[in-house]
Every structure is written in structure tokens, then in C-alpha cells.
Amino acid sequence: MVRFVSVLFLLAALADDDADNRLARDIYRELIEINTTESSGSTTKAAEAMAARLKASGFPDQDVYLLGPNPRKGNLIARYRGLGLRKPLLLLAHLDVVEARPDDWSVDPFKFLERGGYFWGRGTTDDKAMAAVWIATFVRLRQEHYVPNRDLIVALTADEESGDSNGVQWLLANHRDLVDAEYTLNEGGESQMSDGKYVLNAVQPSEKTYQSFRLEVRNSGGHSSRPGKENAIYRLSEGLTRLAKYQFPVRLNEVTVEYYKRMATLYTGQTAADMRAIAKNPSDRAAASRLSQSPYHNALLRTTCVATLLEAGHAENALPQTARAVVNCRILPGDSPAEVRSTLVRVLDDPRITVTALSEATRSEASPLRPEVMGAIERITAQLWPGIPVIPLMSTGATDGLYLRNAGIPTYGVSGFFEDIDDTRAHGRDERLGVKQFYEGREFLYRLVKALSS
């Protein structure tokens, strides 16, 4: 009898799983087939489609908002009312996608396709899986008559990838009350597989700050048949050569210390020893220099600044009147862009090379590794993928999380959509996500939302 009951229970659970998968897949399909590129798409259409789904599932009109700075760049904000015992939990995903030219792809990027164990289409990984799952989770929780201990907010936003109507920035500036939260779950986590085997589930509480600087040398120029000692190109080049040899100091933070501690368990030999050593003592120069051989570890260990653009002179037969370079910096959380500029000035070591910030950097302090958040992620990871470690990760790139962190709302990148680390196709051609991995991620995020609101 006990066995019979448990079989029935299992069958019922499987049937539910089927229904949940169908719902999430259907929303996912709808999002993929709405073009949300900067050049020819609209996030408003996608936001409207998701608003319609929520209203059809019982969300009152006054809890579903469509807002944006212009008709093409709409953002969807939806509120799931809870008991109000704590500040809300914000669930964020961006609706816009990177351009995709059908000629470059082997399938139509804006036609949802299930083939060979994958879902294909632009945005399947970045970031429409997450957007679809947030909406599916809201619908499912409502069907269950779930009452969270706090409000849950879903924000699906515009212009994360490009364009000048970044939804998160715009919402923080114009409707802060609608997105204000204790903390946020966002993209930026990495659930990694290698050769079909699951390796780790990474949480991203921190990312580097992006800041470019223009370097410039000017002089009076003249006829190139009578060159003098002074030359703008030589002067700038010499400065750049000094910069090329410079390394910013190694600095670890709570996230990278924990990262190296836990990653050490996945490696063997010298690399494992170096990871353990640097986590214990950031001034271990031998360990730092061996790890820094890898551009990835170098980027984790320090602020980096690298020359990316160069332009000089105005004619083949004239001495250059200007020489300019752009240096792109990725700054560790905690380092200030102004300090980095002073370091550049010192390293270039030439008062005639001017250094100007190209734009106002948005600083992004690391979010604290909250035991509540890390604990829930570890617990649910162990339920769904026993033995797979949870690793905190600082992104070397940037997401919308930086605007939220800068506004004092801690943000955690976490997904549960496992992808092969040697075959990531976000922003590239033939973007796809495993069918099984999408459904697992759906369940993972659903359980996580529940764990953080009950």
C-alpha cells in the first residue's frame, strides 16, 4: 500500500512537472519569436505579451505595469503581493537580444525550434530563458495560491545589450518604488558543464566596473621632410609601452577568496595549490604570477587596463599633430575609477600625454555573500544536482546588476541553466540551450524564489 501510494504520488508529481514544462516552454517560444533587437525589434511587444499572460492568469491590472522612455523600449514590471513581512525580492531579466542575421545562422534565429535535444533561437540563453521562467513561476505560484512572506517583483527590461534606453537605469531613475527590493536575482550566474558532465553552479554577487580612457598627445606638426625630435606618435607609443609592462596590484575580495577556496577542490597539482595559497594569502607573488598566466585568472586577480584603439596623424607626408589611444579598464569592485586614472598618469609617466575618462563609470560594489541566499542556492543545487559545488564568481564583464548594486540593491546572478563551457553561443550564431537544462533551470529558479519568500 505504501509503495502504491508513493507510485501514485510520483505519477502526480510527474504530471505536474509536464504541465509546468509545457507552460514554461510555451512562454519561452513566444518570447523567442518576438524580435527584440535594437535595429528592428521592440521590447514593448514582448513586454505586452508577458503582461497579457500574467493578467490571464489572474494578476490584477494594477499590479502589471508597462513602462518605458519611448514606445519601442517598454519594460514590464509585475508585482506578486505577499504578506509584506520583508522588503520585496526582485526577479530581473532583460528582454532585448543581440542582433542576429539570418544569413549567418543555420536556422532562423527568430523561429523557436526544438531539435536534437536543444531549443534554438536568438535569446535562448541570453536572456529569454530566464525571462520566460520568471513569468512561468509567477503563473505557477498563483495557480498554487502561494502566499509569499514578501512581495515578489518581476522586471523584464530593455537595452541591456545595447541602445540608450537601459531599462534598469531608467526604472531606478523614474520608478524606483516599483523595483525597490531587499535584493535581486539576475542573469550572470554560470551553470557549467563540460563534455556533457555538470561541473559547477556559479553565483555572481560581483562584477568589475567598466571604464575607458582617452590618451592624447598634441603638437604643432609640420612638414615630414624636416622631422624634429618631437613626434606625437613616438611620445604616445613610448607611454603605451610603459603601460603594456605594468600590472595592477593583486587584490582579492570576499567573493574571489571564496571562489579560489572552492575552485581548488576541482583542480589538482600546482593549480590547486596556487588557488589555495592565493585564497589564504593574496600577497603570495609566486602563486599570483603562475595563476596570472591565464588571462581569465589575471582578470580575476587585478584591475586591468589595455589599449584597444589607436589613431594618429592626418597625412602621409606631414608630422602628426595628434596621436590618440583608447585604453579600456576593467576595475575591481572597491577600486575607484579616479584612482585608476591617477595610476595611468603615473605609469604613462609623461605630462604631455593627457588622460581623460570617456564616460562616467557606474561603480559596482560586490554584494555580500548572504547566508540566506547562498544557503538556499546550495540546498536546491544539492537536491537537483547532487555533488555539484556552488561557487561564488566575480564577472569580468558587466550586466545590469551593476546599476542595482550601485543603487544599493544587492544583486545575485544565478541561473541553473547548465551550458557547455566550450560551446557558449550567447551573442554568437546558432544560440541554443539544452531542453533538459531549460526544464531543470525552470525548477531550480522556482524552488529558489519559494525558498527566499517563505
Ligand SMILES: [Zn+2]
Ligand atoms: Zn544578458
